[in-house]
Amino acid sequence: MEYTNILTIKFANHIKRTEIPLFRGAIINALPSDNILYHNHTDNGFRYSYPLIQYKRINGCAAIVCIGEGTEAISDFFTDFKPDVTIGEQLIHLEIDTIKPRRILIQPWNDMLTYRISTWIPFNQDNYGQFKALDSLAERYAMLERILTGNILSFAKGIGIHFDNQVICRITDVFRFFETEYKSVKHTAINAEFQSNISLPDNIGLGKGVSIGNGTIRMYRSRKQDNTTD
Secondary structure, eight states: OOEEEEEEEEEEEEOOGGGHHHHHHHHHHHOSOOOHHHHOEETTEEOOSOOSEEEEEETTEEEEEEETHHHHHTHHHHHHOOSEEEETTEEEEOOEEEEEEEEEEOOEEEEEEEEEEEEEOOOOHHHHHHHHHOOSHHHHHHHHHHHHHHHHHHHHHHTTOOOSSOOOEEEEEEEEEEEEEETTEEEEEEEEEEEEEEOOOTTOBOSTTGGGTTTEEEEEOOGGGOOEEO
């Protein structure tokens, strides 16, 4: 069994969801390091792989979630970071509230695990048209399940994990469809509940825009299902 390292840094500072991109920019600008994992940009464009450092809003507060190699890259933050940053036009003194390291076993299980996902952006221009053209709710849910399965596989590939078993996803409820902006383009986003046979870390993102808090998941689990080690 191989565990994946996760590190969550939660700040005491409250931010709005719309301020997450500004928070991300403030952290990147405050660090002398040019490590690509902080911003996913290369000299030739973008790093087209799953973001291993993600900027979040957890319980209303600014947070950073680091995954795999991202937990090593974040050492620059503790070494060189200056806590006074500018978010938008406001000077903020960032205060760390909690630092939580975890080791997560990401693998298929016999039981289905239940998650909630917020501001999930599953669609691109092509597949949104296909989704709208579907006549039945069952067909639409089936399409969302295929997209979500692909998102989980993309996450796993991005951290170097391959599943020998089939990945199963079931959308159990859709709470809300709404419009959100990502990269200056309006997208349809979804808040939903789903089940999967794959154990996934709390607060990682699935879908588009995960580096700025989109598609963030949390798992409901009993003690029997808890697969973390502190």
